[in-house]
Amino acid sequence: QTVVTQEPSLTVSPGGTVTLTCGSSTGPVTSGHYPYWFQQKPGQAPRILVYDISDKYSWTPARFSGSLLGGKAALTLSGAQPEDEADYYCLLSYSGARPWVFGGGTKLTVL
Amino acid sequence: QVQLVESGGGVVQSGGSLRLSCAASGFTFSSFGMHWVRQAPGKGLEWVTFIWYDGSNKYYADSVKGRFTISRDNSKNTVYLQMNSLRVEDTAMYYCAKDQGGFWGQGTLVTVSS
Numbered sequence: 001q002t003v004v005t006q007e008p009s010l011t012v013s014p015g016g017t018v019t020l021t022c023g024s025s026t027g028p029v030t031s032g033h034y035p036y037w038f039q040q041k042p043g044q045a046p047r048i049l050v051y052d053i054s055d056k057y058s059w060t061p062a063r064f065s066g067s068l069l070g071g072k073a074a075l076t077l078s079g080a081q082p083e084d085e086a087d088y089y090c091l092l093s094y095s096g097a098r099p100w101v102f103g104g105g106t107k108l109t110v111l
Numbered sequence: 112q113v114q115l116v117e118s119g120g121g122v123v124q125s126g127g128s129l130r131l132s133c134a135a136s137g138f139t140f141s142s143f144g145m146h147w148v149r150q151a152p153g154k155g156l157e158w159v160t161f162i163w164y165d166g167s168n169k170y171y172a173d174s175v176k177g178r179f180t181i182s183r184d185n186s187k188n189t190v191y192l193q194m195n196s197l198r199v200e201d202t203a204m205y206y207c208a209k210d211q212g213g214f215w216g217q218g219t220l221v222t223v224s225s
Contacts, residue, residue, distance in 0.1 A: 034211075036213050038156075038213070045204075045206065045215060045216070045217050045218050046156065046206075046215060048212075048213030048214065048215070051212060051213045089155065089156050091156075091213075097170050098158070098170065098172070099146075099158075099161050099170060099210075100146060100148070100158040100161065101158065102148075102155060102156040102157065102158060103155075104155050105155045105156070
């Protein structure tokens with residue numbers, strides 16, 4: 001059973017920089033996993049921030065960026081704002097009978 | 112723009128059935144696979160099922176295999192989730208999602224009571 005791992009929780013100071021990571025139990029995360037990053041605030045549906053490693057939508061704040069780092073997918077937040085406090089989920093795509101696998105989520109605190 | 116609107120959620124007793132619908136617009140529905148994803152209260156996201164663009168292949172999470180059925184009607188731009196033999200642990204917000212691009216709906220809540 002494939003497992004996607006994320007840090008359970010991270011804390012960043014306002015204006016600071018933090019990197020969230022997303023690893024796969026099958027080996028290095030590559031472009032073939034088409035990594036997604038979602039942000040979810042309490043009571044809201046998840047909202048896509050980054051797809052295909054580093055592509056962003058018009059609503060994605062410029063302070064968020066995606067990359068591959070050390071065999072994992074990474075989401076870097078540079079210049080954290082209080083409104084960035086949320087849960088962040090990564091999603092990796094796989095071939096076969098279980099095409100999507102979510103990470104367990106990272107609870108990001110801005111403090 | 113891409114829009115996905117789920118409906119059909121509600122409260123049902125354990126062992127009961129529900130059928131969820133997801134109406135899609137803003138993209139060529141018949142060209143894309145579709146997923147259902149769920150989130151139990153206070154928990155993380157769980158992939159549930161996926162259907163190919165033409166309905167020819169379907170995949171299910173082990174937790175729902177044999178109880179849930181995904182289907183689609185490309186003439187109506189709609190994907191469905193038939194949920195049978197519902198269990199308390201199926202209680203969750205259910206989201207439909209477009210394969211590729213990360214677009215999701217706002218979800219529909221399914222509550223299974225004992």
